[in-house]
Amino acid sequence: MTEKKGPTRDKEEDAVQFGDELPVLPIRNAVLFPGAVAPFDVGREKSVALVEDVDNFPSPVIAIFAQKDPATDDPGTEDLHQVGCAARVLKALKHSSGNYSLILQGLTRIKLEDVSQTAPYLKAKVKKLEETGVEDDEAEALSMSLRDIAKQVIQLMPELPREAGSLIDSIQAPGALADLVAANLDAPVEEKAQLLETVDAKERIRKVLRLLTRQLEILKMRERINSQIKEEMGKNQREYVLRQQLKAIKEELGEDDGDQGDLDGIEERIAKAQLPNEAEQVAKKQLKRLRNMQVGSAEYTVVRTYLDWILDLPWHNSTTDNLDIAQVRKVLDEDHYGLEKVKKRILEYLAVRKLKKDKKGPILCLIGPPGVGKTSLGRSIARALGRKFHRISLGGVHDEAAIRGHRRTYVGALPGQVIQGMKKVGTINPVFMLDEVDKIGHDFRGDPAAALLEVLDPEQNNTFADHYLEIPFDLSNVMFVANANVADPIPPPLRDRMEILEIPGYTRNEKLAIARQHLIPKQIEEHGISKTQLVFDDKAVDIIIDHYTREAGVRTLERQVASVIRGVAVKIAEGDTQNRKIETEDDVREFLGAPRYTSEVAERTEEPGVATGLAWTSVGGEILFIEATRMYGSGKLQLTGQLGDVMKESAQAALSYVRTNSERFGISKDFLEKSDIHIHIPAGAMPKDGPSAGVTMFTALVSMLTGVRIRHDVAMTGEITLRGRVLPIGGLKEKVLAAHRAGIKRVLIPERNKADLDEVPNEIKNDLEFVAVSKMDQVLEAALEEKLTPKSTDGATAIPSTN
Numbered sequence: 001m002t003e004k005k006g007p008t009r010d011k012e013e014d015a016v017q018f019g020d021e022l023p024v025l026p027i028r029n030a031v032l033f034p035g036a037v038a039p040f041d042v043g044r045e046k047s048v049a050l051v052e053d054v055d056n057f058p059s060p061v062i063a064i065f066a067q068k069d070p071a072t073d074d075p076g077t078e079d080l081h082q083v084g085c086a087a088r089v090l091k092a093l094k095h096s097s098g099n100y101s102l103i104l105q106g107l108t109r110i111k112l113e114d115v116s117q118t119a120p121y122l123k124a125k126v127k128k129l130e131e132t133g134v135e136d137d138e139a140e141a142l143s144m145s146l147r148d149i150a151k152q153v154i155q156l157m158p159e160l161p162r163e164a165g166s167l168i169d170s171i172q173a174p175g176a177l178a179d180l181v182a183a184n185l186d187a188p189v190e191e192k193a194q195l196l197e198t199v200d201a202k203e204r205i206r207k208v209l210r211l212l213t214r215q216l217e218i219l220k221m222r223e224r225i226n227s228q229i230k231e232e233m234g235k236n237q238r239e240y241v242l243r244q245q246l247k248a249i250k251e252e253l254g255e256d257d258g259d260q261g262d263l264d265g266i267e268e269r270i271a272k273a274q275l276p277n278e279a280e281q282v283a284k285k286q287l288k289r290l291r292n293m294q295v296g297s298a299e300y301t302v303v304r305t306y307l308d309w310i311l312d313l314p315w316h317n318s319t320t321d322n323l324d325i326a327q328v329r330k331v332l333d334e335d336h337y338g339l340e341k342v343k344k345r346i347l348e349y350l351a352v353r354k355l356k357k358d359k360k361g362p363i364l365c366l367i368g369p370p371g372v373g374k375t376s377l378g379r380s381i382a383r384a385l386g387r388k389f390h391r392i393s394l395g396g397v398h399d400e401a402a403i404r405g406h407r408r409t410y411v412g413a414l415p416g417q418v419i420q421g422m423k424k425v426g427t428i429n430p431v432f433m434l435d436e437v438d439k440i441g442h443d444f445r446g447d448p449a450a451a452l453l454e455v456l457d458p459e460q461n462n463t464f465a466d467h468y469l470e471i472p473f474d475l476s477n478v479m480f481v482a483n484a485n486v487a488d489p490i491p492p493p494l495r496d497r498m499e500i501l502e503i504p505g506y507t508r509n510e511k512l513a514i515a516r517q518h519l520i521p522k523q524i525e526e527h528g529i530s531k532t533q534l535v536f537d538d539k540a541v542d543i544i545i546d547h548y549t550r551e552a553g554v555r556t557l558e559r560q561v562a563s564v565i566r567g568v569a570v571k572i573a574e575g576d577t578q579n580r581k582i583e584t585e586d587d588v589r590e591f592l593g594a595p596r597y598t599s600e601v602a603e604r605t606e607e608p609g610v611a612t613g614l615a616w617t618s619v620g621g622e623i624l625f626i627e628a629t630r631m632y633g634s635g636k637l638q639l640t641g642q643l644g645d646v647m648k649e650s651a652q653a654a655l656s657y658v659r660t661n662s663e664r665f666g667i668s669k670d671f672l673e674k675s676d677i678h679i680h681i682p683a684g685a686m687p688k689d690g691p692s693a694g695v696t697m698f699t700a701l702v703s704m705l706t707g708v709r710i711r712h713d714v715a716m717t718g719e720i721t722l723r724g725r726v727l728p729i730g731g732l733k734e735k736v737l738a739a740h741r742a743g744i745k746r747v748l749i750p751e752r753n754k755a756d757l758d759e760v761p762n763e764i765k766n767d768l769e770f771v772a773v774s775k776m777d778q779v780l781e782a783a784l785e786e787k788l789t790p791k792s793t794d795g796a797t798a799i800p801s802t803n
């Protein structure tokens with residue numbers, strides 16, 4: 001739309017007089033409409049001749065016809081559209097080149113008729129075409145919509161002059177309005193020529209409306225696209241400008257904006273890292289992505305972190321194993337006292353590894369109560385082999401992702417503990433300790449045990465797939481060692497892959513030796529005290545073991561020793577130069593306060609009706625007291641102390657056996673007639689179950705009913721039957737150790753458990769008297785202070801007034 005409009009179109013053309021014959025000026029690529037004022041450049045020979053002759057015309061009016069084909073240089077009438085526009089030459093400006101610029105004002109539609117002259121320029125007869133079409137309501141309505149749409153178009157075309165809108169308002173005649181809009185339409189010459197040919201005003205408006213509406217749609221679309229682009233550009237531009245500013249500020253402050261350099265650094269690292277093929281491909285691809293990303297965007301950070309993970313992993317780094325078995329034995333002995341069986345098995349395991357290079361072997365799993373040195377044995381194996389050590393705690397792990405990581409699509413995703421551990425140790429062959437495999441759980445987030453199986457399986461673990469990493473990682477050189485408190489809860493598929501090595505609790509003498517040889521020297525050194533400044537006498541260590549700890553392992557013992565040493569350290573730091581020897585009860589009390597545990601067996605079993613039993617828990621063996629009492633009632637048996645079903649049933653069985661044999665034991669046979677019996681096992685917060693307390697409950701009942709006390713130095717364990725037999729139980733070794741710790745002298749064990757005594761250390765066996773029993777009568781004989789006298793009369797034992 002390059003034409004400029006003249007002012008309103010009045011009936012001026014009618015005033016213009018022109019004869020039938022007019023000089024013809026062919027124009028290319030444009031159509032002149034009546035009422036329009038437009039500039040034209042004229043350069044063709046004939047056209048220049050025409051312009052130069054204008055002054056000789058009776059009036060400066062010429063005929064303008066558009067060429068059909070703009071390429072025709074010397075058009076005849078057949079090359080022109082047959083409808084054109086008479087125009088007045090308002091101005092003719094001659095250029096130095098000889099060309100002219102004309103300003104023409106379109107006057108009226110004309111039709112080309114006969115040619116009267118072809119040289120020096122075209123002249124032809126023309127016929128004025130009168131506009132047809134009545135100015136009725138329809139014409140009015142059509143021009144209103146034309147005005148409307150034209151205004152919308154003007155709004156969307158900021159390049160048009162502001163007055164265009166008011167110009168449209170000022171033209172009333174529908175035909176003239178159609179011409180005005182047609183002249184300014186963005187349409188091909190062919191279509192404009194057709195508009196010029198349409199003499200009927202209403203018809204013309206319709207055609208213009210069609211073209212204009214199309215233009216409006218195109219403009220709206222352009223607007224939409226523009227605003228979208230602008231929006232995006234705006235965001236990018238803003239970020240770009242801010243980044244440039246940030247860069248400038250950093251430069252001003254002398255800070256290095258090393259992102260690009262950073263990426264070059266990564267490229268170098270990839271080249272040097274000798275990654276496996278797949279990892280290298282991935283790393284290169286990610287680096288390429290990174291280079292095309294906005295530095296500091298969220299995505300950039302994610303990719304950058306991922307690349308760091310790939311590059312930080314030990315794909316090749318390894319330590320050389322020291323498989324000198326004698327040397328390994330020396331290190332294990334240096335770190336741990338005793339544990340002969342376990343150490344022997346570890347040495348065998350390593351010896352096989354030395355001879356047979358394939359890495360398939362069972363996973364060693366150390367099982368025992370807390371503080372017996374399971375974790376520290378793992379550390380010791382690593383030290384002996386010269387490998388790095390890493391510990392993964394599985395206690396309470398419910399989620400598969402803890403082992404195998406989260407997919408990178410998660411916000412804040414990370415690899416699982418295995419890959420994290422590999423990065424931390426930095427070698428492909430560390431010793432990995434899987435802590436507390438018995439505490440592993442599973443829920444809706446997947447089964448960590450299944451993931452762990454994949455980690456441990458030598459068939460699969462050379463291509464371990466972490467969800468975050470997504471590149472296979474070789475774990476086949478890792479030596480896995482597991483530990484747990486008890487074997488039962490370990491998921492069976494995992495247990496199948498493991499070779500269980502049991503570490504029972506320590507005896508008192510072993511604890512003393514461990515303290516003397518390991519814990520005390522280690523703690524003294526850790527606290528920066530010299531060996532002369534502080535000496536522990538064995539007697540003091542015994543006191544700590546007996547009165548300040550009650551455990552199967554040595555963790556509390558180590559803590560208490562450390563407490564004493566800390567106390568001494570404070571004194572030394574305060575300027576006390578005196579060398580100390582911790583020897584007596586008072587010395588210990590000075591640093592540890594009053595004793596925590598006293599032997600309560602004697603005290604508890606002072607009265608009839610209390611028996612000492614032996615239990616086995618995940619933290620080792622324990623002694624427990626079973627109390628029985630009787631009160632007025634109607635023959636009910638009440639059981640308290642959080643007992644499981646099996647234990648309750650064994651209490652029932654014990655009572656039934658007493659009832660069946662009451663008279664033999666010297667108990668009146670109607671002892672239940674007017675009384676209730678209550679059996680309680682204190683330490684009620686701890687759930688207890690299993691049949692092995694049957695013997696103890698039976699003994700407590702008989703003692704209570706006969707009034708004969710149980711020997712305070714006797715403890716017992718065993719399951720009972722209604723026929724009075726004693727059946728074997730589990731965990732004998734732990735139970736015996738617990739009895740020994742509690743100062744018991746005589747232990748009653750089921751006959752069929754006698755073979756298990758082989759596992760009990762000799763020093764303990766020497767301290768204790770074992771009575772193997774197969775019948776309840778034997779139990780009573782060995783446990784009660786007095787022999788029972790059978791009853792032949794009906795005199796029931798009195799119900800105690802207290803209790």
Ligand SMILES: Nc1ncnc2c1ncn2[C@@H]1O[C@H](COP(=O)(O)OP(=O)(O)OP(=O)(O)O)[C@@H](O)[C@H]1O
Nearest residue numbers: 335336337370371372373374375376514518554555
């Ligand atoms: N036989 C031993 N010789 C020397 N030190 C020992 C021995 N047994 C345990 N210790 C020491 O006792 C402390 C506790 O051991 P550790 O932490 O390995 O126990 P743990 O069995 O792994 O316990 P948990 O099951 O609670 O993890 C460590 O300092 C360890 O060195």
